Amino acid sequence: MRHAQAGWIAGAAAALLVAVGGITYAVAEDGGSDTGAPSADSADAGFARDMAVHHQQAVEMSYIVRDRTDDEEVRRLAYDIAQTQANQRGMLLGWLDLWELPKVSAAPMDWMGMGGMVSGEDGALMPGMATDTELDRLGRLNGRQAEVFYLQLMTDHHRGGMHMAEGCADRCTVEVEKRLARGMVEGQQSEIRLMADMLKERGAKARS
Structure with a gap:
């Protein structure tokens, strides 16, 4: 299991490096901008900071469930989510580097006018994020129970992420x-449908 996990992590790291390598070209292609880099309080910067944190939790949950079940369908989904979101997270952090802006948000979701609406209680800093208590529970479950809880948590996570990505598509x-934000919406919509089918196969459904 440890050897397999090491290979999985190495694959995610390789994808991340490829993504970061393409960042400078992508931003330059975007027009080099007569207006210069976005400001620290812009939607562009806010989305990049907040979605990087949001994605990191999805990667963490996917690594957890991979070690809690032998079900190949769930493990494959977890691998795909971890790869995709680690890749996108690298792009977001790379843009903040290029813009010479802070990577840590003092007020999560402020760029969407939701700064006071997300309490951050028990580690859930943004819409859809799992709490620390829920992550701890996921790490204690095994087999079918771990699969169902992961699929429920990730469905909530994707819904929150889509809300943020739609906000960037409108405001960035x-x-x-x-374009990245719009792609996130499409990709996560597809995965939500897949996870609904997987939950149904396991005699369960999304939490809301």
Whole structure:
């Protein structure tokens, strides 16, 4: 199991490096911008910071469930989510580097006018994020129970992520970032449908 996990992590790291390598080209292609880099309080910067944190939790949950079940369908989904979101997270952090902006948000979701609406209680800093208590529970479950809880948590996570990505598609000004956000919405919609079918196969359904 440890050897397999090491290979999985190495694959995710390789994908991340490829993504980061393409960042400079993508941003330059976006027009090099007469207006310069986005400001620290812009939607572009806010989305990049917050979605990087949001994605990191999805990667974490996917690594957890991979070690809690032998079900190949769930393990394959977890691998795909971890790869995709680690890749996208690398792009978001790379843009913040290029823009010379902070990577940590003092007020999560402020860029969407939701700064006071997300309490951050028990580690859930943004819409759809699992709490620390829920992550701890996922790490204690095994087999079918772990699969169902992961699929429920990730469905909530994707719904929250889609809400944020739609916000960027509406508010962001850097075209390459808007394209990434729109792609996130499409990809996560597809995965939500897949997870609904997987939950049904296991005699369960999404939490809301």
